[in-house]
Amino acid sequence: xxxxxxxxxxxxxxxxxxxxxxxxxxxxxxxxxxxxxxxxxxxxxxxxxxxxxxxxxxxxxxxxxxxxxxxxxxxxxxxxxxxxxxxxxxxxxxxxxxxxxxxxxxxxxxxxxxxxxxxxxxxxxxxxxxxxxxxxxxxxxxxxxxxxxxxxxxxxxxxxxxxxxxxxxxxxxxxxxx
Amino acid sequence: xxxxxxxxxxxxxxxxxxxxxxxxxxxxxxxxxxxxxxxxxxxxxxxxxxxxxxxxxxxxxxxxxxxxxxxxxxxxxxxxxxxxxxxxxxxxxxxxxxxxxxxxxxxxxxxxxxxxxxxxxxxxxxxxxxxxxxxxxxxxxxxxxxxxxxxxxxxxxxxxxxxxxxxxxxxxxxxxxx
DNA sequence: GTTAACCTGAGGCATCCCCTCGACTTAAGG
DNA sequence: CCTTAAGTCGAGGGGATGCCTCAGGTTAAC
Numbered sequence: 436x437x438x439x440x441x442x443x444x445x446x447x448x449x450x451x452x453x454x455x456x457x458x459x460x461x462x463x464x465x466x467x468x469x470x471x472x473x474x475x476x477x478x479x480x481x482x483x484x485x486x487x488x489x490x491x492x493x494x495x496x497x498x499x500x501x502x503x504x505x506x507x508x509x510x511x512x513x514x515x516x517x518x519x520x521x522x523x524x525x526x527x528x529x530x531x532x533x534x535x536x537x538x539x540x541x542x543x544x545x546x547x548x549x550x551x552x553x554x555x556x557x558x559x560x561x562x563x564x565x566x567x568x569x570x571x572x573x574x575x576x577x578x579x580x581x582x583x584x585x586x587x588x589x590x591x592x593x594x595x596x597x598x599x600x601x602x603x604x605x606x607x608x609x610x611x612x613x
Numbered sequence: 614x615x616x617x618x619x620x621x622x623x624x625x626x627x628x629x630x631x632x633x634x635x636x637x638x639x640x641x642x643x644x645x646x647x648x649x650x651x652x653x654x655x656x657x658x659x660x661x662x663x664x665x666x667x668x669x670x671x672x673x674x675x676x677x678x679x680x681x682x683x684x685x686x687x688x689x690x691x692x693x694x695x696x697x698x699x700x701x702x703x704x705x706x707x708x709x710x711x712x713x714x715x716x717x718x719x720x721x722x723x724x725x726x727x728x729x730x731x732x733x734x735x736x737x738x739x740x741x742x743x744x745x746x747x748x749x750x751x752x753x754x755x756x757x758x759x760x761x762x763x764x765x766x767x768x769x770x771x772x773x774x775x776x777x778x779x780x781x782x783x784x785x786x787x788x789x790x791x
Numbered sequence: 792g793t794t795a796a797c798c799t800g801a802g803g804c805a806t807c808c809c810c811t812c813g814a815c816t817t818a819a820g821g
Numbered sequence: 822c823c824t825t826a827a828g829t830c831g832a833g834g835g836g837a838t839g840c841c842t843c844a845g846g847t848t849a850a851c
Contacts, residue, residue, distance in 0.1 A: 441796060441849055467839055478799045483841065543770060574781070581767055581778040588766030589759055592721060600759040603752075607785035619818055622828060645808055656830045661810065798847070809836075816829070821822100 448485050450475040455496050459537035464493060500538050501549045504528070508556035518569035521560045526601065528583055533590035533597050543584040571610050582608075626663050628653040633674050637715035642671060678716050679727045682706070686734035696747035699738045704779065706761055711768035711775050721762040749788050760786075 440448065454475035458466050468489065472482040486492040511524035532539045557576055564570040582604055590597040618626065632653035636644050646667065650660040664670040689702035710717045735754055742748040760782055768775040 438796095443849065444797060447798085468841090469839070479840090480800065480842080481798055484797070487841095489840085543766075577774070578777065578781060581771065581774060581781075584770050585763035585767050585778060588721075589763050592762050593759065596755070596759060599756065600763060603756060603759075603785045604782070606789075607781045611784075616827095619827060621818065625829085646810095647808075657809095658811080658831065659829055662828070665810095667809085793851090794849105796847105796849080799843105799845090801843100803840105803842085805838105805840080807837085809834105811834085812830105812832100814830085816827100817825105818827080819825095821824090 444485075447475070447477055447481060451477065451482055451485055451492070452495060455492050456499075459493075459496055460535040463536040464497070464540050468492070496537065497541060500535070500541060501553075504531075504538075504542070505549075505552055505556065508553055508560065512556060512559060512563070517560075517563040517567040521564045521570070522605065524557070524560055525579065525582065525605075529586045529590065529597060529601050532583070532587050533594050536591075539587045539591070543580070543587050568610065571608055574608055578608075622663075625653070625655055625659060629655065629660055629663055629670070630673060633670050634677075637671070637674055638713040641714040642675070642718050646670070674715065675719060678713070678719060679731075682709075682716075682720070683727075683730055683734065686731055686738065690734060690737060690741075695738075695741040695745040699742045699748070700783065702735070702738055703757065703760065703783075707764045707768065707775060707779055710761070710765050711772050714769075717765045717769070721758070721765050746788065749786055752786055756786075 439445075451471065455471045458471045458474050462470065468482055469479050471492070472479045475482075482492070507527055508524055511520045511527075514520040514523055528542065532542065554576070557579065561570065561574075561576050561579065565572065565574075585604070586597055586601060589600045617623075629649065633649045636649045636652050640648065646660055647657050649670070650657045653660075660670070685705055686702055689698045689705075692698040692701060706720065710720065732754070735757065739748065739752075739754050739757065743750065743752075763782070764775055764779060767778045
């Protein structure tokens with residue numbers, strides 16, 4: 436049923452996806468599709484041939500990013516030390532934000548269904564860290580969300596300094612008396 | 614030389630400035646001027662009669678906001694307790710951000726000349742708090758700027774919770790051992 | 792060589808915001 | 822009142838930007 440794409444068509448399709456990754460990272464989820472085509476060195480018509488609806492291309496990229504984020508959370512859960520696990524997740528999330536505007540948008544500004552999955556994992560990261568006494572007792576998932584949201588602007592405005600801010604915030608998460 | 618405005622003209626001019634305050638607070642510094650006219654219940658032509666260049670109206674509002682911010686810093690410096698002074702400044706700044714998008718933009722995203730004045734005052738707030746031992750030694754003006762920048766996004770995305778985030782951040786500013 | 796698949800990019804459409812200007816309205820002074 | 826200069830109105834011209842289509846030229850594949 437599914438005829439394979441002609442070789443050049445396949446190459447172009449791949450180029451479009453790669454270009455979309457770059458452009459969305461730079462300009463966010465509603466970057467103009469013409470910028471994507473241009474980056475891929477193709478005409479806008481070609482883009483529409485492969486992805487007739489705006490959603491098609493964007494969805495592909497968003498899917499990738501969400502999957503990547505979920506994997507990140509899972510890997511962090513597998514780290515033996517609970518505190519390190521939590522820090523690893525937060526730090527790498529913040530780093531993604533500093534380099535990928537589209538990721539930032541879906542991480543803190545949108546309300547995807549897929550976020551539910553990540554939220555569950557974050558809850559486990561938090562519960563584990565708290566049980567180990569590494570996290571302030573009154574800090575919950577919501578607070579970490581605020582944390583990530585806060586970083587999104589810092590990373591945007593001053594990409595060279597988000598890490599400094601990040602470490603200050605981490606200090607706020609530790610229990611008061613050691 | 615300066616004929617006074619006709620009474621209705623003066624009333625309209627005032628209405629425009631008031632409308633601009635509201636609209637800029639809601640939509641940021643580059644809100645469409647037509648929204649301002651509409652809010653004032655006037656036609657766009659009237660707005661242009663009073664403020665022939667875009668800058669004229671915006672500048673008036675920006676001026677107000679900067680002045681207000683400087684006054685806030687001065688008041689905070691006059692509080693007897695250094696830590697309270699710093700907190701007061703930060704908290705009221707964050708609160709302004711939560712209600713005024715134009716303020717947010719000029720407070721963390723732009724590079725006005727007038728910011729110099731505020732920066733000097735902030736430096737004094739910081740120096741004073743540190744001398745009193747209320748502030749972590751390694752925290753400087755830059756860190757507070759990041760703090761304010763961070764809040765701007767939190768206040769935008771989740772206006773009901775910026776205060777919670779604010780208090781967590783304050784904890785990060787205190788010296789480690791009490 | 793044939794042909795179906797593919798590529799191209801100018802251009803029509805829509806949205807948004809800028810600002811102007813000629814016709815109309817009204818405050819203010821006599 | 823009446824005059825008139827000051828003020829108001831809002832349709833509309835102009836420029837950006839982005840979406841998407843389609844007629845005509847190109848090329849992979851057999």
